[in-house]
Amino acid sequence: MDARTALRADCSRCVGLCCVAPAFVASADFALTKPAGTPCPNLGADHRCGIHDRLRRSGFPGCAVFDCFGAGQHVVALTLGGADVVPSSAQRRTLHAALDPARAVMEVLHHLEECAALVTADASDTSDTSGDPATGGLAAEVRAERDRVRALLDLPVERLTAVDVDGLRRRVGPLLGRVSAAVRGGVPRGRPPRGTGPYADLAGADLTGADMRGADLRGALLVGADLRGADLDRADLLGADLRGADVRGARLAAALFLTRPQLAAARGDARTTVPAVHERPDHWR
Known part of the structure; x- marks a missing residue:
């Protein structure tokens, strides 16, 4: 366990x-x-x-x-x-x-x-x-x-x-x-959009379908960002602000350092994958 x-x-x-x-x-x-x-x-x-x-x-x-x-x-x-x-x-x-x-x-x-x-x-x-x-x-x-x-x-x-x-x-x-x-470093890297990185200001950014595998998004400001369908496999989300971020259909199952409060602050749906250790927030239904 x-x-x-x-x-x-x-x-x-x-x-x-x-x-x-x-x-x-x-x-x-x-x-x-x-x-x-x-x-x-x-x-x-x-x-x-x-x-x-x-x-x-x-x-x-x-x-x-x-x-x-x-x-x-x-x-x-x-x-x-x-x-x-x-x-x-x-x-x-x-x-x-x-x-x-x-x-x-x-x-x-x-x-x-x-x-x-x-x-x-x-x-x-x-x-x-x-x-x-x-x-x-x-x-x-x-x-x-x-x-x-x-x-x-x-x-x-x-x-x-x-x-x-x-x-x-x-x-x-x-x-x-x-x-x-x-x-x-041990997984294939995606091609994150320009400006993506630690502590980046991505509030409201259109990141729909973005390939952000292995991206370092530590401390990034993602308030209200559109992450629908984005691939965040092994992306580092330590301290990232996901309030109001649209993660419908996003791949978050293998994101690093993703917590329950971060998931609860975002807007997802049944297609959003989440780490096995976390439950899907009720309001995503």
């Missing part, structure tokens, strides 16, 4: 942290303004969202795309032992402070688990340290970093809250980049 399947929200084991801890500002993403630490009026006494099945129709697409990667239930277990315990005021403050750093750690772990899956096939040979994914060197480095990040989740909640998230991302980012480059 892919280890990433465990890194997803389980609201039944949480106390509605994402409906309380963050601030909302009335906008296209949220139908109301809510200060941090104040429960959303749609949150019920059972810690569940009363409009979860109609978030988009009710003006809360920002909630529909949110995923804590399992951070909510993790900090609840660390702080309370379980979601059936009523937290004190001090415990609520601890939970709210811990949600964002825990989510960041678990998102980094999600990417490292993907790296581990990508290099697993040849990980048994640890004698070669050349850094190629077909050798054990890069695989061993990925496993070691993954284990270091996993260990952060064993920390007491106060220490987890104090994790230097930016420093963690700076440390892990180059390793993700090396895995990406090695994996993309």
